[in-house]
Amino acid sequence: xxxxxxxxxxxxxxxxxxxxxxxxxxxxxxxxxxxxxxxxxxxxxxxxxxxxxxxxxxxxxxxxxxxxxxxxxxxxxxxxxxxxxxxxxxxxxxxxxxxxxxxxxxxxxxxxxxxxxxxxxxxxxxxxxxxxxxxxxxxxxxxxxxxxxxxxxxxxxxxxxxxxxxxxxxxxxxxxxxxxxxxxxxxxxxxxxxxxxxxxxxxxxxxxxxxxxxxxxxxxxxxxxxxxxxxxxxxxxxxxxxxxxxxxxxxxxxxxxxxxxxxxxxxxxxxxxxxxxxxxxxxxxxxxxxxxxxxxxxxxxxxxxxxxxxxxxxxxxxxxxxxxx
Amino acid sequence: xxxxxxxxxxxxxxxxxxxxxxxxxxxxxxxxxxxxxxxxxxxxxxxxxxxxxxxxxxxxxxxxxxxxxxxxxxxxxxxxxxxxxxxxxxxxxxxxxxxxxxxxxxxxxxxxxxxxxxxxxxxxxxxxxxxxxxxxxxxxxxxxxxxxxxxxxxxxxxxxxxxxxxxxxxxxxxxxxxxxxxxxxxxxxxxxxxxxxxxxxxxxxxxxxxxxxxxxxxxxxxxxxxxxxxxxxxxxxxxxxxxxxxxxxxxxxxxxxxxxxxxxxxxxxxxxxxxxxxxxxxxxxxxxxxxxxxxxxxxxxxxxxxxxx
Numbered sequence: 001x002x003x004x005x006x007x008x009x010x011x012x013x014x015x016x017x018x019x020x021x022x023x024x025x026x027x028x029x030x031x032x033x034x035x036x037x038x039x040x041x042x043x044x045x046x047x048x049x050x051x052x053x054x055x056x057x058x059x060x061x062x063x064x065x066x067x068x069x070x071x072x073x074x075x076x077x078x079x080x081x082x083x084x085x086x087x088x089x090x091x092x093x094x095x096x097x098x099x100x101x102x103x104x105x106x107x108x109x110x111x112x113x114x115x116x117x118x119x120x121x122x123x124x125x126x127x128x129x130x131x132x133x134x135x136x137x138x139x140x141x142x143x144x145x146x147x148x149x150x151x152x153x154x155x156x157x158x159x160x161x162x163x164x165x166x167x168x169x170x171x172x173x174x175x176x177x178x179x180x181x182x183x184x185x186x187x188x189x190x191x192x193x194x195x196x197x198x199x200x201x202x203x204x205x206x207x208x209x210x211x212x213x214x215x216x217x218x219x220x221x222x223x224x225x226x227x228x229x230x231x232x233x234x235x236x237x238x239x240x241x242x243x244x245x246x247x248x249x250x251x252x253x254x255x256x257x258x259x260x261x262x263x264x265x266x267x268x269x270x271x272x273x274x275x276x277x278x279x280x281x282x283x284x285x286x287x288x289x290x291x292x293x294x295x296x297x298x299x300x301x302x303x304x305x306x307x308x309x310x311x312x313x314x315x316x317x318x319x320x321x322x323x324x325x
Numbered sequence: 326x327x328x329x330x331x332x333x334x335x336x337x338x339x340x341x342x343x344x345x346x347x348x349x350x351x352x353x354x355x356x357x358x359x360x361x362x363x364x365x366x367x368x369x370x371x372x373x374x375x376x377x378x379x380x381x382x383x384x385x386x387x388x389x390x391x392x393x394x395x396x397x398x399x400x401x402x403x404x405x406x407x408x409x410x411x412x413x414x415x416x417x418x419x420x421x422x423x424x425x426x427x428x429x430x431x432x433x434x435x436x437x438x439x440x441x442x443x444x445x446x447x448x449x450x451x452x453x454x455x456x457x458x459x460x461x462x463x464x465x466x467x468x469x470x471x472x473x474x475x476x477x478x479x480x481x482x483x484x485x486x487x488x489x490x491x492x493x494x495x496x497x498x499x500x501x502x503x504x505x506x507x508x509x510x511x512x513x514x515x516x517x518x519x520x521x522x523x524x525x526x527x528x529x530x531x532x533x534x535x536x537x538x539x540x541x542x543x544x545x546x547x548x549x550x551x552x553x554x555x556x557x558x559x560x561x562x563x564x565x566x567x568x569x570x571x572x573x574x575x576x577x578x579x580x581x582x583x584x585x586x587x588x589x590x591x592x593x594x595x596x597x598x599x600x601x602x603x604x605x606x607x608x609x610x611x612x613x614x615x616x617x618x619x620x621x622x623x624x625x626x627x628x629x630x631x632x633x634x
Contacts, residue, residue: 018473026489133361136622140615142565144572145588145607152600163596259478263569278573281488293485300476 004312012301017068019297024067027290071294077287081280086287090273090295096166097265097272099178100195101257103188105250107196108203113246115200116207117238123212131204138201143260147194147267154190161190164269191268198260199253206249210242251307255300355627362623365616372613376431383425384410388582394420399594402601415601417590423601427609429582433494434613438564441501446556448502449509454548456510457517458540467510474507483566487575497576501563512555516548550628557621561614568610584610 042050051057058066070076076086119128155163167187169176178184214220215238223237262274269275273292280288357363375382386392397406397420404412406420414423456467474482486500520526521544529539570576571585579586584606591602 014469015473015476019477023485026485136618137611137615140561140565140611140618142568142607142610142614144569144585145603145610148588148592148595148603148607152595152604156596156598156600256478259481262480262484263573266573277484278575281484281575289485289488293481296481297477304476 076291086291103192104195112203120208120211365619379428430584445505449506450513453510453513561617
């Protein structure tokens with residue numbers, strides 16, 4: 001197990017290093033910050049001085065290592081727009097995005113699992129077939145347009161929910177979150193539903209496949225033979241067994257939920273990290289773009305690492321084959 | 326279909342089964358046995374024809390500024406413009422006929438989807454098959470890069486690439502190729518690893534055919550079915566991604582037609598109940614993407630009989 005952990009952690013560090021290199025090169029390719037930062041009427045000498053101050057006169061590989069060592073200390077420079085350290089700007093938006101992603105994951109399970117179970121238990125019924133057809137259409141709905149239609153229906157026509165923004169933040173035991181106020185939840189509902197629908201189709205497919213696999217197994221036959229009522233059969237024995245693949249898929253999708261928050265947050269004017277990224281790209285706020293990318297990739301890498309290590313702890317075959325390769 | 330895999334014939338399509346029907350015609354028949362897939366094919370054909378003939382059949386050239394009249398701005402569906410022409414789906418703020426804009430926007434969608442997927446499929450499959458064929462370090466390095474790329478969501482990669490490249494149809498296509506190639510590389514490698522040890526490859530080797538010939542005329546055709554399935558789903562994905570990027574203001578420039586940008590331009594009017602600018606282009610997008618996805622789903626069932634049950 002120990003060898004596996006080391007190998008897996010080394011792999012994650014390699015991924016982070018590669019992404020840092022790519023981000024550095026991409027940002028380097030965008031343009032010369034010296035020209036952006038120096039005054040417009042700067043002389044060549046002044047430009048050179050600015051370049052020296054920023055370390056831009058050094059060879060590329062040295063600049064990369066300066067970038068790396070600064071990044072390791074959480075220093076990505078100051079935001080051109082907010083005047084604060086870029087990482088602080090990004091992290092101040094993190095709670096809003098995490099709330100959205102977690103709420104969306106919750107909604108996806110609550111909506112997707114029952115539908116998937118039904119489609120798995122009655123695959124040939126009209127209901128089961130339309131659920132599967134609906135899930136294909138669910139894959140086809142572009143998230144940004146679906147968000148606009150949710151706004152049109154629930155905020156413009158029915159006037160039930162606010163069209164955008166983040167609601168009041170409440171505080172319980174020192175923990176700050178929109179979950180604690182009615183206004184906060186009403187603002188979260190539409191964007192979270194929008195992000196959830198994107199994943200519901202996937203959850204339905206996973207739950208359906210797991211259901212069909214589970215109902216044929218001996219312990220289910222035995223439980224039925226024992227005379228357990230169908231509600232208990234489905235609600236306890238089946239549900240327990242299909243939750244494992246569902247939770248696995250959801251864990252792996254959490255990263256993509258955070259990334260796709262870019263779209264949903266832009267549609268709902270929700271002040272999270274994703275909207276910050278889109279705004280920063282529009283304003284060419286380079287330090288914030290870099291800080292967002294590195295922070296997000298770090299999150300992905302850590303999530304993947306945890307999932308893999310949990311797997312290895314649960315299933316010895318993985319760490320054994322991993323150790324040999 | 327199992328028997329064709331073991332057959333040294335390079336392509337599936339020419340194979341004859343015991344009933345005297347070619348495998349291809351059986352697969353086509355199986356595909357159209359599904360009403361949903363048939364309907365999707367008809368719908369997609371109509372969309373392709375409509376988009377291709379857009380300059381001929383559209384009531385207006387919506388991106389020719391000389392034809393736009395700001396006096397016709399934000400007219401509701403069913404209204405008539407200054408020349409008493411019926412506006413079936415209304416106009417946007419610049420007086421652009423929405424129906425025409427949708428037809429022109431679909432051209433961009435299809436162009437971006439088909440070209441980016443086609444190039445990514447060719448390049449990715451070639452890389453995957455080469456990796457599988459040579460194995461060892463080349464294989465390990467390639468798969469590391471593929472894993473790296475697939476671990477970061479496509480929307481993020483595309484958005485950052487476009488921030489670096491700038492806006493433009495060609496740049497969107499390039500970004501989408503970079504986003505997609507890894508899927509094909511992985512699938513092609515997987516399929517090639519399975520095929521590599523089969524007898525027909527051994528037979529081709531004993532005939533002393535060159536590596537390239539074995540890979541691309543013998544191995545590739547038999548590794549094709551999973552690639553076709555992925556490519557179909559990826560065309561739909563690429564179309565949706567282009568619309569999303571343009572919606573976010575990072576994709577196609579404002580002078581070019583794009584469904585995503587059309588939807589974005591209707592965003593402000595949506596809140597005051599003027600729904601048509603955002604709604605109708607979105608419906609067109611959903612129908613196009615949905616039809617492709619339905620066809621892809623059916624293709625997967627037809628090309629992979631093991632999954633059907």
